[in-house]
Amino acid sequence: MAATDLEFSQSPLGSGSPVEIVFGDDSGAPAGTAVLHIAGSITGLHGHITARTFALAHAAGSITGLRGHITAHHDINVSRPLARTGRDAWQPAAPLRAGTQVRFEQSRAIGAALRAQWQQSVQIGAALRAQWQATDPVQRATRLQYQQALRLDAAPVRQRFEDAARIQHLRRHQYQHARSLAATPVQQRFEDAESLRRLVRQQYQRAVPLAAAIAQRFGIADHLGVVRRAQYQQAQKPLPGVTPGTQPPAPDPCYVPKLPAELVFDLAADAALPLGLLFVCERGGSLPPPAGIVVPPRRTYIVINSIEIRRADDLAGDPLPSETFQMQLDRQSWTWTFSASFHASARDAIAPGPGGQPVELEVRVNGQPFRLQAERIGRSKRFPGNMVTASGRGLAAVLDAPHAQVQTFSQTQDRTAQQLMAEVLTVNGVGFGWTVDWQITDWLVPGGIWMHQGTWISALKDIAGSVGAYLQPHDTAPILRVLPAWPEPWWRWDTLVPGVELPEGIAEVGDTEVVDLPGYDRIFVAGEAGGIQADLTRNGLPGTMLKQPMAVHPLITEIVAAKQRATAELAESGRMLKHKMTLPVLPATGVIKPGTVLRYVDDASTQRIGIVRSTAINQQFPVLTQSLEIDSHA
Incomplete structure (x- = not known):
């Protein structure tokens, strides 16, 4: 070219x-x-x-x-093509006053909820108009999040919305500009209350004057002569040096201003209270803490014994004709076990229900109720009549075999030990009526640490046993109590408040067994994978007596759990005393259950503090007794 x-x-x-x-x-x-x-x-x-x-x-x-x-x-x-110049077919577009139209089309449905975010648009010279059209309904809900827009100094951007076509399952939201509160005052309307047709009528009458003479006697007062003596001496300049302060004498705690002391008793206040006086004076010491229930010493105790057994669905009916009754509970058990014998006429009342479901009974031991289940029924023919026997366990028996199946329990999220127990007592995440009364210190368990295979009750025992605690059933409700093995170790029993105090001579039979154990003062406590390892020693001791083997459990994940387990292990040391006593079921104490802190007098007439480990109720009409096994320390 x-x-x-x-x-x-x-x-x-x-x-x-x-x-x-x-x-x-x-x-x-x-x-x-x-x-x-x-x-x-x-x-x-x-x-x-x-x-x-x-x-x-x-x-x-x-x-x-x-x-x-x-x-x-x-x-x-x-x-x-031209070498130097070219022709372009484009020309500057003329600005249009019409709004910009933006179209959106339906996206594919995804598994998660659709989330749309909006941000502030850039201001343009002309007003921006956005149009939306109705989208097709989807199976999942669309969630739109809005946030407060920032105010612009220039002209506001207007957005116009066009009415969408009505479709099925469409939710229509209307928005309008709120009125400014500063410009429009807040008005509150009050309307007159409806007048009541009835009127409150009060009547007054003239009071009758009462004339009562008030007599006061005056006599000649005795003249008291009080001599006030003031001493003065010549003042002098203080000598150099330091003069120690004068210490007043310590008051005598056993000082009585006047002997003989006069005591006044108002028997009209409560004649049922026992009239017992105890004068103690201990110079340089303090009295032991009072017990919650104190049984006073008496020559004679009168108790009206009664065992009443009824079906739980017929509490208003007459008691079943029982002959004998026994019930036991110890620290290693998590529910009561019982056996009873009835007259043959009670056979239908204690027979299992449809499908072999055991019948639920309510037993009142001197008025104190317990809920039990008759799991096994037997018959015997003895002179002079036929007998029916029943045995079983408490309400918590439904949490164990054969009523509960073996399953695998695990947790993938962080939970406390108390939350682990609450999740065990569920089916598909929903509780079935049982709860936990947590009475020990709680701690955190990371996810994936704990796994257990067994029944509901075995999983609960595994959690409680990790720190040396145990389970105890409620008397009548579907509640399991989680109790520490030792409320306080024996070396801190001087601050332990007893629940019941028994006088000397109230026990019919008292046996004492002395068990000598090493004086352990140190132990290693460790968790498995994901747990902690702790070397714990009693305060003030050298830690030379190590207890073997070390305590290991996967739920020991915090120092709180390690200390509770170490306390339970080290408390089983030194010279321990195991007492057995049999006493009546008094109205003041009722059935003394395991875990009760008891202050009593042993066979050597020595007052001691111990913890009840086992309770057995035995009824041979008309005698009703309870036998206790108590752990104490010399």
């Missing part, structure tokens, strides 16, 4: 008129080859200059006062 060069120069004296050059064939002249040479000075030029295909235009010199038009036509018989 031939090159086309145009060179123009303007004389400084020229007027600087514009020069227009047009390329294009719009004259209809036949194509050809032309060469245009311009040289010299052109002034006052008028007319048109036409350049055909393959035209070379050269201009040299000075052009002043140029007038007219120069037209150059460039015809190319094939489509070829």
Whole structure:
């Protein structure tokens, strides 16, 4: 392709008129080859200059006062790109006053909820109008989150919403601008209450004057002579040195101002209270803490014994004709076990229900209720009549075999030990009526640490046993209590408050067994994978007597759990005393259950503190007794 060069120069004296050059064939002249040479000075030029295909235009010199038009036509018989210039088919768009239309189409449904986030748009010169059209209903709910927009100093951006077409399952939300609270005062309307038709009527009458004479006696007062003596002495300048302060004498705690002391008792206040006086004076010491229930010493104790057994669904009926009754509970057990014998007429009342479901009984031991289940029924024929026997366990028997199946318990999230117990007593995450009374210190168990295979009760025992605690059933409700093995170790029993205090001579039989154990003062406690390891020693002791083996459990994940387990282990040390006593079921104490802190007098007439470990109720009409096994320390 031939090159086309145009060179123009303007004389400084020229007027600087514009020069227009047009390329294009719009004259209809036949194509050809032309060469245009311009040289010299052109002034006052008028007319048109036409350049055909393959035209070379050269201009040299000075052009002043140029007038007219120069037209150059460039015809190319094939489509070829230009080397220096090109023609662009785009032109500046004219600004439209109409709003910008944005269309959204339905996206595919995903597993999670659709979340849309909005942010502040950039301000433009014209108002921005966004249109939305109704989308097709999806199976999952669409959640849109909005946040407060920032206020702009310029003109606000308006958004117009177009009414969507009504479709099925469409929720329509309407929004409008709230009125400013500062501009519109808050108005509260009150309406008059409806007048009551009834009137409160009060009657007054004139009071009757009462005349009562008040007699006061006055006598001649005795003259008291009080002599006040004031001593004065000559003052002097203090001598150099330090004078120690005077210490007043300590008061005698056993000082009595006047002997004999006069005691006044008001028996009209409560004649049922026992009249017992105890005077103790201990110089340099303190009295032991009082017990919650104190049985006073008496020559005779009168107790009306009664065992009443009824079906739990017929508490208003007559008691079943029972002959004998025994019930036992110890620290290693988590529910009561019992056996009873009845007259043959009670066979249908204690028979299992439909499907072999054991019947639930309520037993009242001197008025104290217990809920039990008759799991096994037997018959015996003895002179002079037939007998029916029943045995079973408490309400918690439903948590163990054969009523409960073996399953696997585990936890994947962080839980406390108390929460682990609460999750065990569920089916598919829903509780079935049993709860836990947590009475030990709780601690955190990380996820994936604990796993157990067994029944509900075995899983609960595993959690409680990790820190040396045990389970005890409630008397009548579906509640399991979690109790520590030792409320306080024996070396801190001086601060332990007894629950029951028994006098000397109240026990019919008292046996004592002395068990000598090493004086352990140190133990290693460790958890398994994910747990902790702790070396614990009693305060104030050298830690030379190590207890073996070390205590290991996967739930020992915090130092709180390690200390509770170490206390339970180290308390089983030193010279321990195991007492057995049999006493009546007194109205003041009722059935003394395991875990009770007991203050009693042993066979050597020594007052001791111990913890009840086992309780057995035995009834052979008309005698009813309870036998206790107590752990104490020398």
